[in-house]
Amino acid sequence: EELNRPTIFKNEDALSFNFVPKELPEREEELRELIRVFRNVLEEGVGRKQSALISGKVGTGKTVLAKKFGKMVSERDKFDYVHVNCRRNDSETKALFKALREYDKDFPKRGYSAEEMIKSLFSMLKIRGKYLFLTLDEVDFLINKNGSELIYTLSRLSEDEESRFEDRISVIYISRSPSFRKKLDESTKSTLRNNLINLNDYNRSELISILEQRVELAFKSGTVSDNSVDLIADIASNWGNARFAIELLWKAGKKTDSEEINKLVPEHVRWAKAETHPEIRREVFEDLDKHHLIVLLSISKLLLGNEKAYVTTGEVKNNYKLTCETYNKEPRGHTQFWHYIRKLSKSGIIDTSVSGEGERGTTTEISLPDIPAEMVNKKTKKFLEDKKENQN
């Protein structure tokens, strides 16, 4: 039955996060740059140690750029590529374990120090005559939890103990922050100096190229209107985020299928956008505690029953007190309340702007940057309910 349902997709996988397309539109230059950084390793095998840092905001193609590089190099016998996400592998040993497992499926999970693991990795590479490109993606998670020990150890082993360990591991760091380098030891910092690849936010026309490629790969011919692609690029260019653009495309496609029609049009995009707005994603909500949520709930309630595009902090504060009662919470004082507002504003869920003169602090206007209040309201309630359950 499922199989017979009409669909406009021909290969939905081409829209998944892990998919690496054959070509990377708008990142060809950065790919060449990465090859330039590692040209010694690539040309002569035994590299003078090099490492690179790819930085840029969410969805600017950091991961896919590194993976694309990895695919290219591992087509050659001498080279291997391992991509470790440090959010999921947030300790040195976890990160190294991921790499070691590529060579030895039975490598024990426990019982080895990071240094011993690096040594094992070196010798496995040596026996196989391989050179490894190791990417530490979202490396901030590793550093924040473990400090830069692993990175230091990696660079020290290959620098000072060259007689004992041939230089076989080149590292690609990925971080959102271009200043990530500052957190590292002097030696690694200086190797990175000329090897910084910062990815800019995508503009509208770049997003269109990326989207057109995915339309071609993922959809049956003629099922996606150009207007829809333009609209997605318009929306996603506010964040410069290709991930968001591709997600919108996918969701709009699913919506089209659910209506059992064979053309994706702008209305499907609008629908997808309302569902996918990045500001309303799980991560953002997970970062809020009960009081933040209650304040947000108040804002959404006021905006729901209101013709206005914004509410004032005075109104929100009164409503917050009432809403606290519903959730059996003691309302916090003025200063705390301002912290909540600031936090919500920083996370991008709400927009705040100070209007006119008047008493300081009471005339701030709050709005939801084109997110339906009803959606915020529902989601906030759900998270508050979840928190209640978790406490019991």
Ligand code: ADP
């Ligand atoms: P980041 O790691 O910077 O958050 P990703 O590399 O995960 O971003 O990219 C987000 C999504 O956008 C992925 O699905 C990726 O394949 C796609 N993407 C990003 N840049 C490009 C590009 N230049 N060409 C094709 N797809 C891209």
